[in-house]
Amino acid sequence: MNDSTNVIDDLVTFKQWMDDEGIYLNPSLDIVKLEDYGRSIIANTLIKEGDVLIRVPRNVMMSRTGIELHIPKEIRSIIDSNRDDIGSTDGQAVYLMYSLLNKDSYWHQYTSILPKQFTTSIYFDQDEMKELQLSKLRYFTESRLSGIERHYNVIFKKLSSLNDEFKKKEYTFELFKWALSCIWSRAFSLSSDDGGMVPLADMFNAIEKAKSKVRPDSRADQLIYYASKDIERGEQVFTPYGVYKTIGNAQMLMDYGFAFDDPSEGDTIQLTLDNFSDDELYIDTKIDLLEQLDIVREFNLKRNQLPQELLIYARVKNLKENELQLAKEHYRNDDNRNKPVSRRNEKTALRYLSNYLSRYLDSYETTLSDDLELLEKNKEKKITLSYNMLNIIRIRKGEKEILKQLIDSFDKIREHL
Numbered sequence: 001m002n003d004s005t006n007v008i009d010d011l012v013t014f015k016q017w018m019d020d021e022g023i024y025l026n027p028s029l030d031i032v033k034l035e036d037y038g039r040s041i042i043a044n045t046l047i048k049e050g051d052v053l054i055r056v057p058r059n060v061m062m063s064r065t066g067i068e069l070h071i072p073k074e075i076r077s078i079i080d081s082n083r084d085d086i087g088s089t090d091g092q093a094v095y096l097m098y099s100l101l102n103k104d105s106y107w108h109q110y111t112s113i114l115p116k117q118f119t120t121s122i123y124f125d126q127d128e129m130k131e132l133q134l135s136k137l138r139y140f141t142e143s144r145l146s147g148i149e150r151h152y153n154v155i156f157k158k159l160s161s162l163n164d165e166f167k168k169k170e171y172t173f174e175l176f177k178w179a180l181s182c183i184w185s186r187a188f189s190l191s192s193d194d195g196g197m198v199p200l201a202d203m204f205n206a207i208e209k210a211k212s213k214v215r216p217d218s219r220a221d222q223l224i225y226y227a228s229k230d231i232e233r234g235e236q237v238f239t240p241y242g243v244y245k246t247i248g249n250a251q252m253l254m255d256y257g258f259a260f261d262d263p264s265e266g267d268t269i270q271l272t273l274d275n276f277s278d279d280e281l282y283i284d285t286k287i288d289l290l291e292q293l294d295i296v297r298e299f300n301l302k303r304n305q306l307p308q309e310l311l312i313y314a315r316v317k318n319l320k321e322n323e324l325q326l327a328k329e330h331y332r333n334d335d336n337r338n339k340p341v342s343r344r345n346e347k348t349a350l351r352y353l354s355n356y357l358s359r360y361l362d363s364y365e366t367t368l369s370d371d372l373e374l375l376e377k378n379k380e381k382k383i384t385l386s387y388n389m390l391n392i393i394r395i396r397k398g399e400k401e402i403l404k405q406l407i408d409s410f411d412k413i414r415e416h417l
C-alpha cells in the first residue's frame with residue numbers, strides 16, 4: 001500500500017552523517033515509510049533515464065576498505081586473528097554490534113537507524129513455525145537458529161577473554177541475532193571476495209530484476225545507482241535482490257522477512273527420498289547404477305522444470321529383472337542419461353513419481369485450494385491474516401503449486417506414451 005508517504009523525520013541525524021561522509025542522494029528522491037515495505041525510496045519528481053540516483057563512496061561501506069579505516073585496530077586484529085572461529089558474516093555482525101553500542105564509533109549513526117525488528121522466519125513463534133507445515137523452511141530456520149546460538153557461544157567466549165569491550169553485558173545473543181539479520185537482509189556482494197553493508201543503498205526495496213529501473217555500477221572507489229528508465233513522480237524505486245540468481249520465496253522469507261505474492265522462478269522444494277528398503281528387488285544393481293550416475297536422494301524441485309535427476313532415480317528404482325541388462329547398456333552412453341530405458345519402465349517410473357508426489361502433497365495439513373481461499377479472502381478483506389501468516393501461506397501455497405504442476409506433467413507425459 002503506497003498510501004502513507006510520510007517523509008521520515010527520525011533520519012535527520014543520519015542524513016547529516018550522509019552529507020558529511022559524501023553519500024549522495026538525488027534530491028528528487030525521498031526516503032519515506034510505507035506500511036507494506038518499511039522505509040522506501042520514492043521519486044518526488046520525474047527522474048530521467050541515466051540520472052544518478054545515489055552515489056556511495058567505498059570507504060563508508062562496511063566492507064574491507066571501510067573496516068580497515070574505521071574499526072579500531074585492537075578490535076579488528078582480534079577478529080582477524082581468530083578467523084577459524086569467526087567467519088566473515090559473523091565478523092561483520094560483531095562490527096555492527098560494536099558500532100551500535102559505541103556512540104563515538106564511525107558507523108553509529110548508520111547502525112542506529114537499522115530496523116529493530118524483523119519478520120524473518122527465525123523470529124517466528126512456535127505456532128507460526130507449525131503453520132509452515134511440511135515446508136523445509138521449517139527445518140532450515142531451526143538449523144539457522146541453532147547455528148546462530150552455537151556461533152554466539154564460541155565467538156563471545158573467545159572475544160570476551162581477549163578484550164574488555166566484549167565483556168559488556170550488551171553483547172547479548174539477541175543483539176548478535178539482530179546483527180546477523182541486518183546482514184542477511186541488507187548486505188551487498190561488491191566483488192567476488194568483498195562485500196558488506198552499504199548505507200543508503202540498502203534503503204531500496206525489492207522487485208523482480210526485469211521490473212527494476214536501477215542500473216548499479218560497482219566501482220573500486222564507489223557504488224553508483226543510475227536510473228535505467230524514466231521514473232515517474234510518486235513512483236517507488238526498487239532494486240532486484242539476489243542479482244546473480246533468482247531467490248525463491250522461502251529463501252526470501254528466511255533472509256528478508258517477506259515473500260512475494262506472485263510465484264518466483266527461484267522457488268524450490270527440496271525432496272529427500274527414503275533409502276531403498278532391504279526388500280527392494282535387485283537392490284545392488286540399482287544402487288550401483290545410481291552411484292554410477294551420481295544420483296543422490298536429494299532433489300530440488302522447481303517451477304516449470306521437469307526434474308531430470310528425479311526421473312532417472314524413478315527409472316532405476318522401477319527396473320524389472322529383464323530390464324537390468326538393458327539399463328546397464330543404456331546408461332553406458334552419456335547421451336542416454338535423460339532418455340527412457342523402455343516404454344514400460346517409463347510408464348511405471350512416471351506413475352511411481354505421480355503417486356509419490358501426490359502422497360507428499362496430501363501430507364500438508366491444508367490443501368492448495370484451502371490456501372488459495374485464505375489468500376483470496378485476505379485480499380478481499382473478509383479475513384485479516386497477520387503479516388507472518390500471509391507470508392507463511394504464500395510459501396506453502398507455492399510449494400503445493402510446484403508439486404501439483406509436477407504431478408500433472410508426469411500424468412500428461414504418461415498418457416501420451
Ligand SMILES: C[S@@+](CC[C@H](N)C(=O)[O-])C[C@H]1O[C@@H](n2cnc3c(N)ncnc32)[C@H](O)[C@@H]1O
Pocket residue numbers: 036037038039040115185186202203204205206207255256257258
Ligand atoms: C535492504 S532493506 C530495504 C529497506 C527497508 N524497507 C528498511 O526499512 O530499511 C530490505 C528489507 O526491506 C523490506 N522489503 C524489501 N522489499 C520488500 C518487498 N518487495 N515487500 C515487502 N518488504 C520488502 C524487507 O523487510 C527487507 O528485509
